[in-house]
Amino acid sequence: MGTETVLLAGEITVRFGGLVALEEVSLEVQAGCIAGLIGPNGAGKTTMFNVLTGLQEPTGGQVDYLGQDISRWPPHRRGRAGMARTFQRLALFSRLTVHDNLVASWESSHRGGVLGRGRGERVARVAEVMELLDLWPVADRLAGELSTGKGRMVELGRALCTDPRILLLDEPGSGLDANETAMFSAVLRAIVSGGSDPRHQATPPAILLVEHDMALVMDVCSSITVLDFGKVIARGTPGQVRGDPTVRAAYLGDASGF
Amino acid sequence: MSQYWPFLVIGLFTGSIYGLAAMGVVLTYKTVGVFNFAYGAIAMFCAFTYWQLHDSWGLTAWVAMPILFLVVAPVLGVLLEALYLPLAGLSAEVLIVVSIGVLAALSALVPIVYGKQDRTLQAIFPTSTFALGAHFHVGYDQLGTLLVSLAVAAVLWALLRHTRFGTSTRAAVDNPDLADMVGVHGDNVRRSAWILSTMFAALVGILISPTQGLDVNQLVLVVIYAFAPAVFGRLVSLPLAYIGALVLGVVVSLLSKWANSGTLANLEAALPYLALFALLIIMGGRLKEAGASSRRLSVATRNTAGMGGGVRTRHWIVGVLGWRLRLERKLTVGLVGFALALFVPMAVPGPRLIDVSYAVVYALIALTLVVLTGWAGQISLAQFAFVGVGAFVAGHLSGSHGQHFVVAALVAMAIAAPLGILVGLPSLRLSGLYLALATLAFALIMDNVVFNRSDVSGGLTGITVPRPQIFGLSFSGRASFYELVMVVFGVVAVAAYAVRLGPIGRRLQIVRDSPLAASTVGVNLTVTKLVVFAVCGMVAALGGSFYGALQQAITPLDFMWSTSLTLLLLVVLGGRSVISGAVIAGAVFGIETVISNPQIHQYLPLAIAVGVIALAQEPEGTVALARRETLRVLSVLRPLPRRSSGRGSEIPSGADMAVAAGGPSVGSGRGH
Numbered sequence: 029m030g031t032e033t034v035l036l037a038g039e040i041t042v043r044f045g046g047l048v049a050l051e052e053v054s055l056e057v058q059a060g061c062i063a064g065l066i067g068p069n070g071a072g073k074t075t076m077f078n079v080l081t082g083l084q085e086p087t088g089g090q091v092d093y094l095g096q097d098i099s100r101w102p103p104h105r106r107g108r109a110g111m112a113r114t115f116q117r118l119a120l121f122s123r124l125t126v127h128d129n130l131v132a133s134w135e136s137s138h139r140g141g142v143l144g145r146g147r148g149e150r151v152a153r154v155a156e157v158m159e160l161l162d163l164w165p166v167a168d169r170l171a172g173e174l175s176t177g178k179g180r181m182v183e184l185g186r187a188l189c190t191d192p193r194i195l196l197l198d199e200p201g202s203g204l205d206a207n208e209t210a211m212f213s214a215v216l217r218a219i220v221s222g223g224s225d226p227r228h229q230a231t232p233p234a235i236l237l238v239e240h241d242m243a244l245v246m247d248v249c250s251s252i253t254v255l256d257f258g259k260v261i262a263r264g265t266p267g268q269v270r271g272d273p274t275v276r277a278a279y280l281g282d283a284s285g286f
Numbered sequence: 287m288s289q290y291w292p293f294l295v296i297g298l299f300t301g302s303i304y305g306l307a308a309m310g311v312v313l314t315y316k317t318v319g320v321f322n323f324a325y326g327a328i329a330m331f332c333a334f335t336y337w338q339l340h341d342s343w344g345l346t347a348w349v350a351m352p353i354l355f356l357v358v359a360p361v362l363g364v365l366l367e368a369l370y371l372p373l374a375g376l377s378a379e380v381l382i383v384v385s386i387g388v389l390a391a392l393s394a395l396v397p398i399v400y401g402k403q404d405r406t407l408q409a410i411f412p413t414s415t416f417a418l419g420a421h422f423h424v425g426y427d428q429l430g431t432l433l434v435s436l437a438v439a440a441v442l443w444a445l446l447r448h449t450r451f452g453t454s455t456r457a458a459v460d461n462p463d464l465a466d467m468v469g470v471h472g473d474n475v476r477r478s479a480w481i482l483s484t485m486f487a488a489l490v491g492i493l494i495s496p497t498q499g500l501d502v503n504q505l506v507l508v509v510i511y512a513f514a515p516a517v518f519g520r521l522v523s524l525p526l527a528y529i530g531a532l533v534l535g536v537v538v539s540l541l542s543k544w545a546n547s548g549t550l551a552n553l554e555a556a557l558p559y560l561a562l563f564a565l566l567i568i569m570g571g572r573l574k575e576a577g578a579s580s581r582r583l584s585v586a587t588r589n590t591a592g593m594g595g596g597v598r599t600r601h602w603i604v605g606v607l608g609w610r611l612r613l614e615r616k617l618t619v620g621l622v623g624f625a626l627a628l629f630v631p632m633a634v635p636g637p638r639l640i641d642v643s644y645a646v647v648y649a650l651i652a653l654t655l656v657v658l659t660g661w662a663g664q665i666s667l668a669q670f671a672f673v674g675v676g677a678f679v680a681g682h683l684s685g686s687h688g689q690h691f692v693v694a695a696l697v698a699m700a701i702a703a704p705l706g707i708l709v710g711l712p713s714l715r716l717s718g719l720y721l722a723l724a725t726l727a728f729a730l731i732m733d734n735v736v737f738n739r740s741d742v743s744g745g746l747t748g749i750t751v752p753r754p755q756i757f758g759l760s761f762s763g764r765a766s767f768y769e770l771v772m773v774v775f776g777v778v779a780v781a782a783y784a785v786r787l788g789p790i791g792r793r794l795q796i797v798r799d800s801p802l803a804a805s806t807v808g809v810n811l812t813v814t815k816l817v818v819f820a821v822c823g824m825v826a827a828l829g830g831s832f833y834g835a836l837q838q839a840i841t842p843l844d845f846m847w848s849t850s851l852t853l854l855l856l857v858v859l860g861g862r863s864v865i866s867g868a869v870i871a872g873a874v875f876g877i878e879t880v881i882s883n884p885q886i887h888q889y890l891p892l893a894i895a896v897g898v899i900a901l902a903q904e905p906e907g908t909v910a911l912a913r914r915e916t917l918r919v920l921s922v923l924r925p926l927p928r929r930s931s932g933r934g935s936e937i938p939s940g941a942d943m944a945v946a947a948g949g950p951s952v953g954s955g956r957g958h
Contacts, residue, residue, distance in 0.1 A: 081806055083806070102805075102810070103805040104805045104806075104810045104811070106806075107805065107807050107808035107809075112806065112807065113806050115802075119800040119802055120800065120803070121795065121796040121799040121803065121804070122799050123795060123798075123799050124799065128795075129796075131792065132792040132793065132804075132807075133808075135789045135792065136793065136796070136807045136808040136809045137807050137808035138808075141789060142789045142793050143789065144788060144789055186803075186807060189807075190807050190808060
């Protein structure tokens with residue numbers, strides 16, 4: 029558990045025409061930690077993810093990754109550098125098998141992978157991730173045919189196969205049943221503690237988690253940032269956030285178990 | 287100043303007709319989500335029908351017009367609606383293919399129904415002129431056309447603006463499901479849109495034919511002029527589309543004042559396509575495809591299910607080991623077929639061998655479209671432009687410049703690569719329909735600006751190309767040339783096959799399935815797409831150098847924009863996602879050249895078009911059809927008890943991956 033800052037977003041602002049989606053939102057994720065990003069629907073969480081991974085150009089602000097300003101990097105460069113994400117609405121490679129989803133991800137994120145370099149390494153890593161997420165039983169199913177729960181696991185596996193330093197998970201718990209959620213939080217902890225990959229990876233990835241399932245968030249996150257209408261309204265430990273009156277007000281009427 | 291007035295009038299006259307066409311195209315796109323590539327063909331069909339009614343059967347305009355507008359056009363509209371109804375919400379690719387299929391079908395149908403003789407359609411307004419000022423004469427037909435067009439445009443606009451039909455249309459466009467719930471009948475709206483759009487097409491047809499000539503290909507082409515203004519209105523705004531058409535008409539007309547010959551004249555002819563290409567690039571990200579809302583989701587899943595069909599059976603039934611075997615079987619079949627094909631010269635008489643060579647070269651060209659469209663998901667309506675580049679460059683070099691054929695072909699490929707990148711550029715910001723339009727514009731620009739130049743193509747007489755000599759071997763004979771192209775095709779096909787199974791194949795697939803997700807795992811979409819376009823362009827140019835050498839004399843007509851559409855249709859027919867699809871495309875092309883019977887020659891394109899429309903949703907086209915039928919026959923023949931045990935024993939058990947692949951029961955049981 030280090031104090032190294034993996035990801036630092038400074039005063040990110042995004043405007044769509046007259047609509048302010050994000051206003052000077054800052055965010056920090058430390059190595060070895062699971063950070064939570066929560067807020068009611070439409071608060072700007074996914075927009076923030078899109079800014080961090082380069083899919084959305086911000087109107088203002090800066091993104092630092094491992095001490096480097098990556099604000100101008102295209103998405104694929106961020107992916108190769110170790111930022112991986114999942115999507116709120118599943119974005120699987122639906123016509124590939126589950127196994128090939130992971131293989132393609134490894135090949136795309138590793139230098140020379142698309143030319144077939146590092147095959148041995150790839151086989152080992154993909155097998156490891158398949159094992160960790162219990163994906164072998166569906167290895168040869170087409171990703172597009174899976175249940176949402178399994179689909180989320182495949183997205184997570186695909187992200188892990190890029191050997192990320194940070195994982196951005198966009199509502200990974202939605203569509204999971206109770207069993208799957210329990211398994212999922214165990215997997216998250218395993219990932220952060222380095223259990224996902226004892227051999228290949230020196231530093232386990234940090235995680236930034238967007239999630240509506242408050243039990244899950246409170247359970248796994250060490251720090252939480254709360255967004256509402258594109259602004260940060262609170263941040264702190266789960267305990268602090270839970271007791272914050274602004275947060276309670278923002279969530280009033282929002283059936284998220286708060 | 288006064289010398290410009292006539293050009294202004296002509297510009298407004300043609301522009302107002304294009305304006306009608308642009309509005310007709312926009313109307314169905316915004317209400318039904320179908321961009322009607324066949325719009326010109328529909329206008330053409332209606333114009334021929336009018337000719338039949340009026341000029342051939344001698345009905346007066348007062349009888350012929352109502353028949354055309356109140357019977358023929360609505361019936362055609364309803365037929366189109368019925369055709370597209372089951373396709374609602376499908377991927378852009380399928381809709382494009384179907385609408386090009388309709389274009390081909392109507393183009394093939396007209397000569398069959400109305401005969402092939404030359405004819406002209408009289409203008410519906412008197413062609414005499416009246417003076418306006420001292421030097422300035424305006425034709426009554428020009429004025430009449432402009433007034434009719436303005437009136438009709440205004441009526442449509444008012445209809446959409448101030449009537450229940452208008453609000454219903456907007457509701458049905460915004461959210462079809464919700465509109466249904468509040469009592470807007472989507473079906474009625476869609477049908478009205480098709481009928482109105484077809485009536486507009488009929489009007490366009492009879493207004494434009496008197497000046498442009500009543501010719502199948504000519505009329506299909508002119509209406510493409512209207513695509514640029516339609517895009518200018520972002521395919522949703524009727525007024526913008528109409529105004530854009532007027533402006534374009536005037537600009538083209540004014541340009542024609544200066545440009546009588548040479549490069550400028552070519553530019554004038556190409557202006558609408560240049561405008562289309564430029565608009566698509568400039569408007570880029572701001573162009574949204576229709577029906578992007580809820581419907582698209584169901585589409586994605588439906589598509590997946592459809593496309594996964596073959597793969598799923600493959601995986602569920604035979605498992606990984608069997609899968610490998612099966613792939614090898616595929617390769618074996620291919621190689622055996624190839625080996626047999628090498629002996630074709632012994633069995634086929636000489637002149638016919640040329641036709642077989644055509645089929646092989648065509649299959650090589652078709653293969654590039656399989657990779658580009660079937661595998662990488664990038665639609666191209668310009669693939670034959672690359673063939674043309676290859677043919678002319680290699681033809682000039684190996685012909686008049688006496689270069690070695692290999693050098694000539696390599697240079698041709700080297701020139702095709704940057705052109706491929708140029709065509710690929712729009713794909714960085716556009717996909718589906720807009721990419722298709724951009725590539726179509728590119729093909730037309732190449733036709734008008736490059737292939738039309740006599741120093742490039744030798745004009746309509748064309749250029750002559752010698753058969754190749756490679757490393758001292760002469761391939762001037764029919765048999766030796768056949769062997770040469772067969773070997774080249776075999777090498778390229780095996781290479782494509784190997785690439786398909788490896789990391790690059792996976793990369794193409796993921797860029798196609800989810801470009802967004804692919805980019806976040808590290809795929810450089812820009813590089814990937816441009817490389818695919820460049821490589822496919824290069825191989826098409828290679829095919830072009832052989833095409834030229836095979837034909838020995840080539841003209842611009844061999845590579846006209848419509849040849850690219852035919853290529854797409856044949857590839858879809860064969861199967862756009864499989865190499866054997868390219869082989870079938872080549873075979874069909876070969877058969878078309880072989881057949882001399884005029885009857886069959888007339889009906890074959892129609893049959894192909896109908897086949898394409900029927901198979902548009904099936905990525906493996908005829909291949910899938912053949913496989914399905916074979917399996918059906920076999921399943922009848924197979925004795926029952928052996929069947930179940932046979933399947934069972936193929937399910938691997940135990941070790942790692944094989945577990946997952948073990949049949950539906952095991953796989954799905956653990957999956958949920």
